[in-house]
Amino acid sequence: MPRLATPLTESQIRALEPRATRYCVADGSGLVIEVMTTGSKIWRFRYTLNGKRQPLATIGDYRMISLRVARAKAQKYAALVAQGISPVATARRDRGAESKADVLREAAELYVATALAGKSHEYRRTTRRALDKDVLPAIGGKPIGAVSADDIVAICERIKSRGSPKMALHTRNVVKRLYAYLIARQLATHNPAEIVPARSIATFDSRTRVLSGAEIGVTLRTIETSNIRRPLKLALHLLVLTMARKSDLVESKWAEFDLDDARWTIPAARLNARADRVVYLPRQAVALLRELRHARSSENYVFPSVRGDDRPIAKSTLNQAVKALGLDVEHFVLHDFRRTASTHLRDMEQQSGARDVMQSEATDEAARQRHLLQSWADFVDSQIDAARHVANGAA
Structure with a gap:
């Protein structure tokens, strides 16, 4: 036995x-x-x-x-x-x-069975669909090392001819991640999709990218269930709730926060501005910050470096954390959090009839802003709950 x-x-x-x-x-x-x-x-x-x-x-x-x-x-x-x-x-x-594993089709099966095992049902589904519909029928029988950039371009062109340039880009990215995995396992020596520029497949105006409510939920749910460090999960969630710039958040200090009054005052010196900026905190943000403060390892910084030299994490840390998640949200970059929040808030503002809420410093407008931001945080919670429900149903 x-x-x-x-x-x-x-x-x-x-x-x-x-x-x-x-x-x-x-x-x-x-x-x-x-x-x-x-x-x-x-x-x-x-x-x-x-x-x-x-x-x-x-x-x-x-x-x-x-x-x-x-x-x-x-x-x-x-x-x-x-x-x-x-x-x-x-x-x-x-x-x-x-020995068949040197053929792309068999290597793709290995990739799906191992690298995608911990991903969400939706992420596995869309990856599997791209492989089965377009990639493997075209090049599945080729040896791993024989697949070329021309093969990837040809696949993408066929998808674009169906009127789906975004799907073409998604498929190119699936192949890129597949080959990155194969290289890590020493089954491939080069990545044919990496040398195919994204802009040659599909263009997307990142200045107008706004995540839908469902995408917000999927993104934060994926972050929530990932294995990245807890402080980084909270930082990404706070970016959504506070609409802060990434650099403002990662360099924030505890002295800037009044959690009892639910206020975050960013000094003008840090903003290169003439006046401080006050960020009103919804109760969800306060709860996240209290958790961070309870577990803090620095007297100064909210997000200290793990090196223990009393300085904040690097500005690239959150980008790297998001990249490692392999989020199944098309054309998403970290800055989209801020634009997304602004757009949804503007819609909420128009629906509530509040005029210039985000710009006014008047006392009554501050109260309205608190109310509006709390409504935004509640909306974000509802999207996370919806994504959690879908994930549990799929499981």
């Missing part, structure tokens, strides 16, 4: 480093991964037959076999052992079949 082991995760496997001698890490049910001194990782099956421990049966190279597939093979071999049959011959035949 194989010794019980804590099941591995893909991230744990990727983190395994070579040592002076090769070593094995167990996943359970006889499945182990052997890390070679060269850094290569090989799936093996450990078993006992007729009361004797047998040499490890080789399943195959980790680069070509996902954790899910390796577990399935281990279960198959365990069933053979239970019948008193050695799995070695079957494993050898299986390894011969794995």
